[in-house]
Amino acid sequence: xxxxxxxxxxxxxxxxxxxxxxxxxxxxxxxxxxxxxxxxxxxxxxxxxxxxxxxxxxxxxxxxxxxxxxxxxxxxxxxxxxxxxxxxxxxxxxxxxxxxxxxxxxxxxxxxxxxxxxxxxxxxxxxxxxxxxxxxxxxxxxxxxxxxxxxxxxxxxxxxxxxxxxxxxxxxxxxxxxxxxxxxxxxxxxxxxxxxxxxxxxxxxxxxxxxxxxxxxxxxxxxxxxxxxxxxxxxxxxxxxxxxxxxxxxxxxxxxxxxxxxxxxxxxxxxxxxxxxxxxxxxxxxxxxxxxxxxxxxxxxxxxxxxxxxxxxxxxxxxxxxxxxxxxxxxxxxxxxxxxxxxxxxxxxxxxxxxxxxxxxxxxxxxxxxxxxxxxxxxxxxxxxxxxxxxxxxxxxxxxxxxxxxxxxxxxxxxxxxxxxxxxxxxxxxxxxxxxxxxxxxxxxxxxxxxxxxxxxxxxxxxxxxxxxxxxxxxxxxxxxxxxxxxxxxxxxxxxxxxxxxxxxxxxxxxxxxxxxxxxxxxxxxxxxxxxxxxxxxxxxxxxxxxxxxxxxxxxxxxxxxxxxxxxxxxxxxxxxxxxxxxxxxxxxxxxxxxxxxxxxxxxxxxxxxxxxxxxxxxxxxxxxxxxxxxxxxxxxxxxxxxxxxxxx
RNA sequence: GCCGAAGUAGCUCAGGGGUAGAGCGCAUCCUUGGUAAGGAUGAGGUCACGAGUUCAAUUCUCGUCUUCGGCUCCA
Numbered sequence: 150x151x152x153x154x155x156x157x158x159x160x161x162x163x164x165x166x167x168x169x170x171x172x173x174x175x176x177x178x179x180x181x182x183x184x185x186x187x188x189x190x191x192x193x194x195x196x197x198x199x200x201x202x203x204x205x206x207x208x209x210x211x212x213x214x215x216x217x218x219x220x221x222x223x224x225x226x227x228x229x230x231x232x233x234x235x236x237x238x239x240x241x242x243x244x245x246x247x248x249x250x251x252x253x254x255x256x257x258x259x260x261x262x263x264x265x266x267x268x269x270x271x272x273x274x275x276x277x278x279x280x281x282x283x284x285x286x287x288x289x290x291x292x293x294x295x296x297x298x299x300x301x302x303x304x305x306x307x308x309x310x311x312x313x314x315x316x317x318x319x320x321x322x323x324x325x326x327x328x329x330x331x332x333x334x335x336x337x338x339x340x341x342x343x344x345x346x347x348x349x350x351x352x353x354x355x356x357x358x359x360x361x362x363x364x365x366x367x368x369x370x371x372x373x374x375x376x377x378x379x380x381x382x383x384x385x386x387x388x389x390x391x392x393x394x395x396x397x398x399x400x401x402x403x404x405x406x407x408x409x410x411x412x413x414x415x416x417x418x419x420x421x422x423x424x425x426x427x428x429x430x431x432x433x434x435x436x437x438x439x440x441x442x443x444x445x446x447x448x449x450x451x452x453x454x455x456x457x458x459x460x461x462x463x464x465x466x467x468x469x470x471x472x473x474x475x476x477x478x479x480x481x482x483x484x485x486x487x488x489x490x491x492x493x494x495x496x497x498x499x500x501x502x503x504x505x506x507x508x509x510x511x512x513x514x515x516x517x518x519x520x521x522x523x524x525x526x527x528x529x530x531x532x533x534x535x536x537x538x539x540x541x542x543x544x545x546x547x548x549x550x551x552x553x554x555x556x557x558x559x560x561x562x563x564x565x566x567x568x569x570x571x572x573x574x575x576x577x578x579x580x581x582x583x584x585x586x587x588x589x590x591x592x593x594x595x596x597x598x599x600x601x602x603x604x605x606x607x608x609x610x611x612x613x614x615x616x617x618x619x620x621x622x623x624x625x626x627x628x629x630x631x632x633x634x635x636x637x638x639x640x641x642x643x644x645x646x647x648x649x650x651x652x653x654x655x656x657x658x659x660x661x662x663x664x665x666x667x668x669x670x671x672x673x674x675x676x677x678x679x680x681x682x683x684x685x686x687x688x689x690x691x692x693x694x695x696x697x698x699x700x701x702x703x704x705x706x707x708x709x710x711x712x713x714x715x716x717x718x719x720x721x722x723x724x725x726x727x728x729x730x731x732x733x734x735x736x737x738x739x740x741x742x743x744x745x746x747x748x749x750x751x752x753x754x755x756x757x758x759x760x761x762x763x764x765x766x767x768x769x770x771x772x773x774x775x776x777x778x779x780x781x782x783x784x785x786x787x788x789x790x791x792x793x794x795x796x797x798x
Numbered sequence: 799g800c801c802g803a804a805g806u807a808g809c810u811c812a813g814g815g816g817u818a819g820a821g822c823g824c825a826u827c828c829u830u831g832g833u834a835a836g837g838a839u840g841a842g843g844u845c846a847c848g849a850g851u852u853c854a855a856u857u858c859u860c861g862u863c864u865u866c867g868g869c870u871c872c873a
Contacts, residue, residue, distance in 0.1 A: 252868095265803065351868030352801020359870050363801055366868070394866095398809080407864065463873055485873060519799055519871070520864095528872090617873070641873090668873090705830040732830085740834035754832060764833080772833060 152203040166199040170337065173208050183210040185341070186219035186334050193219065195287055195334040211373055221251040223285060223336040224275075224345065224371040229253050230327035231274035232367070236261065241329060242306045242355055242364050250370030254353055256306070256362070263365050268347040271367075275345050282340030283324040287333060292316035295330065306355065344378035345371045393683035394525040400688055400746065402679070403526060412523040412530035414676055419696040422725075424675050426694050428511055431535055431672070434559055438552055440507040440537055445489035447513060451479040456649055457488040458585075462618070466517050486512035487643075487668060490538045491650040494664075499654040504664060505541035505549055511675070512536045526680035527635055533675045539667040540652065543593065546665050550601040550623075550640060557625060557638045557671045558605075563793065564682060564691065569627045569637070571607050573598055576621065577614030584618055586644040594642040594665075595621045619645035625671075627681055635681055638671040688746050689768070693789045699726040700747045701763070702738040704754030706730070711758040715751060715778050722782045743768060749785065 150162045153172060163172065169187030173180045173196070187194050188207045193215050200206070209216035225244035232255060233239050242254030257263060290298070292311065298321075299307045307330050311319065322331045324339055336342075347369040355361035372378045389395070397403050402420030409415060416424060432442065451470055454460040459467075460481075468482045483489065490508045499506065513533045522528055541549050561569060575595050576584055584591065598621055602609050609623070616622060622641035626634050643666040646652075656662045672678035682690070692698060699719055703712040712728045719726040729738045735752060742750050751763040756775075763781055765773040776784065 262802080349867055350802055353869045354800080357870070359800070363869080365801075368868080405865095411864085457873095459873065466872075487873085514873090516873080521799065521801095521869085522871075524866095619873090636872095702833090704832055707830070734829095734831050734836060735833060736831090737835055738833090743834060750833085752833060756832085766833065 151200065153200070154203075154205045156207050163200075165201050168197050168199055169194060169206070169208060170196040172200075172206060176208075180208060180210075184208045185210055185216040185336060188215065193334050195285075196337050198287065198334075218246045219334050219336060220341065220373065221246040221371060222331075222334070223339065224342055224369065225251040225253050226285070226322065226324065226327065226329055226331070226335065227275050227278060227339050227342060227371075228271065228345075228347070228367065228369055229255070229329060230278060230324060231271045232263075233327060234274060235267075235271065240304050240306050243310075244329075247368075250348065250368060252366050252368045254355070254364040254366050256364050263350055263367065265350055268350070268367070272345050272347055275342070278325065279339045279342045279345075281325070282338045284338045285322055285324045285335040287335070288321045288323065290319055290321060292319055295319045295321075299330070341373055342371045343373055344375045345369060346378055346382070391684045391687045392525075393527075393680040396683050396688040397526065397680075402683070410530070411520060412518055412528070414526055414529055414531070420679070422696040423690070423694060424679060426696075427672070427675060427678070428535070430563070431560070432509075434556055435507075435509050435537065438507070438556060439505075440509040443490065443493055443508050443510050445483075445486060445493070445510060445512065447483055447515075448480045449483050449489060451481050453488045453492070454481055454484070457485070457491070457646060458619075458649060459485055459488070463516075468515050468517055482515040483512070484514055484516050486510055486514065486534065486536045487538055487646060487666075488650070490536075491646055491652060491666075494538075494540050494652055495650065499540075499664075501542060501654050501656045501662070504654055505539050505545055507537060507539045509535075509537035526676040529676055532677070534670045535672040535675065535678075536668070536670050539669065540647070540654075540664040541667070542654070542656075542662070543665050546594070546642065546667070547597040547601050549667055550597055550642070551605055553640045553667065553669045553671070554601060554605045554607060554623075556669075557640075560638075560671050561625075564685070564694075566627060566685065569625050570634075571602070571609045572615070572624050572626060573602060573609050573611045574615035574617075574622045574624065575611060575613050576616050580614070584616070586619065586648070590644045591621070594644065598623055598640075598642065617641055617643075619643050627685070635677060637673045637678060637681060639669065639673060641668040642666075643668055691792050692748050692785070693792050695746075695748055696725065697727055697745075697747055698724055698785065699749045699751060700742045701726060701728045701751045701753060702735060702742070703728070703730060704735050704752065706732065708753050708755070708758055712753050715753060715763060718778050719782060722786070724782060724785055739766065751781070 151165050151167070152160050153163055153167070154160050161175070163175070170181065170184065172187070173184040184196060186209045187196055188209065189200055189204045191205070193209070209219065211217060211220065225246070229241055229244060236257050238258035240256040242256070244251065244253035255263075292314065295311045296308065299311060310330060320331060320333060321328055322333055322335050347367060349368040351366045351368070352363045353366040355364055370381065372381065397420070400419060401417045402423060403417055404415050405413070406415060448471070451460065463484060467484045470479045470481055472479055490510070493508060494506060511533050513531060515531045518528060518530050523530070539549050539553070576591060581588065602623065620642040622639060624636050625638040626636050628634055647663050647666050652664050653661045654664055701712040701716050703709050709728070709730045712730065716726045716728045729742060731738065739750060746768060748768045750766040750768070752766060753763055757763055760777070762775050762777045764775045765781060767773050
């Protein structure tokens with residue numbers, strides 16, 4: 150007998166060789182129906198694999214990520230099986246699970262291409278094989294056997310994978326006629342898969358390297374119930390409605406023009422209004438945190454970026470050099486603001502008493518992004534960073550870092566961003582040649598970040614090897630409507646630029662010292678931030694950020710003058726108001742402005758004009774009753790104040 | 799940049815070898831109305847661009863551009 154410890158601490162005895170499925174059956178028949186895989190001492194296994202010694206066991210269902218992964222992993226094999234049946238001789242690369250399903254990289258024989266029209270027939274075949282409930286069989290083989298098998302099959306992709314595996318760890322999984330090299334784990338049989346949707350075909354380089362062969366990647370998702378697939382499809386439709394590109398067009402926030410150029414956004418009046426409000430908001434916070442606003446030009450001498458190292462490192466990702474017509478002097482569209490700020494730092498001698506110096510600029514930068522990578526406002530070639538550089542003494546680093554985290558928190562709170570992740574990016578300890586600066590400085594900087602996050606109680610994930618070449622960093626990420634992760638704010642420590650620009654301050658010892666630099670951009674870029682904000686709110690911005698806060702709706706043309714009077718009065722109190730004086734009935738005006746997501750509608754007619762009042766309607770909530778114009782102004786100001794209370798400390 | 803898909807009115811989309819349609823929007827007029835679509839009339843398109851096949855191409859073929867979904871990259 151062996152002892153099986155369950156997650157709740159219960160210990161049960163089973164005969165040696167018991168399987169995950171048998172344990173589930175012993176617990177409840179419902180669990181036995183729903184269980185998909187099992188972890189044994191932390192390693193996820195097939196349900197049918199015998200457990201031979203005492204173990205800590207956890208059973209996974211669809212509710213757990215591990216369960217879904219097992220489910221989708223088998224689904225990827227099922228898809229491969231169906232594809233192989235239609236296209237014998239297809240080579241298979243890798244077929245992993247992703248956040249929403251799985252994919253398989255394939256290479257059809259004779260250079261054939263798969264078209265989206267064929268996905269349906271593959272889906273059908275998958276469901277046929279699923280209904281046959283083909284058992285999935287695990288088989289452990291030696292490396293030599295594996296090599297022989299896949300050499301026979303003529304599959305160079307799998308042979309390449311096998312060459313990197315340790316002998317004794319190689320397993321095959323088979324269902325029906327289909328066999329694949331795979332670590333597993335898998336479902337007991339294909340019958341678990343009740344609904345399938347192949348979602349996309351895309352090209353993907355073998356092993357992600359563009360020098361390698363391009364394979365065909367087929368994406369799909371499967372579910373244990375048909376109804377779940379239907380819900381998923383509805384969810385995708387809903388997400389598409391939140392797409393910032395769609396809402397941005399509808400709400401007239403921004404546009405693109407081929408005539409202007411790829412990836413160069415044009416901010417329309419309402420978008421510019423929104424962006425301006427965000428800038429004002431941050432400017433005010435930064436003022437409270439002791440930042441000085443600076444302004445620098447959009448171009449700079451090439452040598453400036455040679456000094457900073459950006460030319461060497463990112464020259465190929467920048468717009469190419471532009472020249473003055475007569476002298477042939479070389480300039481670049483600025484890809485970064487920091488070199489300019491460093492020159493401001495150098496514009497006069499600095500004392501240790503002057504530090505930290507905090508320089509902020511809404512600096513527009515231009516970078517070359519590959520054409521295929523451009524995406525709405527989230528990926529553009531010209532964008533404005535809410536950039537700032539803090540020059541401080543090494544002993545001030547942690548404190549300054551914490552203050553920047555505070556600013557990020559203020560912004561996230563003001564905009565109700567709750568679902569963010571924070572990632573600390575440190576060096577790859579195995580590759581010191583990738584980084585510049587002394588190991589000692591790196592140690593100090595990494596410690597400062599880790600400690601600052603701990604002291605601020607920030608939940609973080611730490612990634613080794615993700616640091617910039619010049620220093621470690623802390624990034625804030627948020628998901629968009631379609632579940633894609635976007636990086637927003639970033640805080641980076643830099644020992645490199647102060648060195649390259651020979652930045653100095655005079656210490657209390659009357660000697661020259663080198664300051665440390667923090668690069669930080671809590672929004673990241675205004676473009677990307679607005680995009681994420683649109684998707685986060687579905688265009689229903691918080692009142693203080695809404696370009697058009699109030700629309701006054703006269704009941705008939707007779708009351709247009711009164712409506713304009715109300716509008717003027719509110720605008721005078723800094724409440725952004727317009728009049729809808731179209732020749733339409735009131736119901737129509739309400740509908741149109743509701744759909745335009747206007748937060749407050751004021752209906753005015755004979756009664757209101759007589760009493761100097763307005764009938765208030767809140768977006769999505771309906772009639773709120775009547776009040777005087779003055780009362781309404783106070784009411785709306787109060788709401789805005791509530792949204793921003795306490796944010797500025 | 800690479801792979802795949804798509805481009806028809808301002809927007810959303812239908813259509814199809816014989817030079818085009820709907821709804822919304824827009825314009826003009828009628829209507830002057832009380833909380834989510836009042837009515838009439840009208841303007842608006844080189845069917846992305848360029849070649850080819852054909853008596854005839856918006857429709858079929860190829861190329862280019864742009865957009866979309868991925869890949870790669872991201873200071």
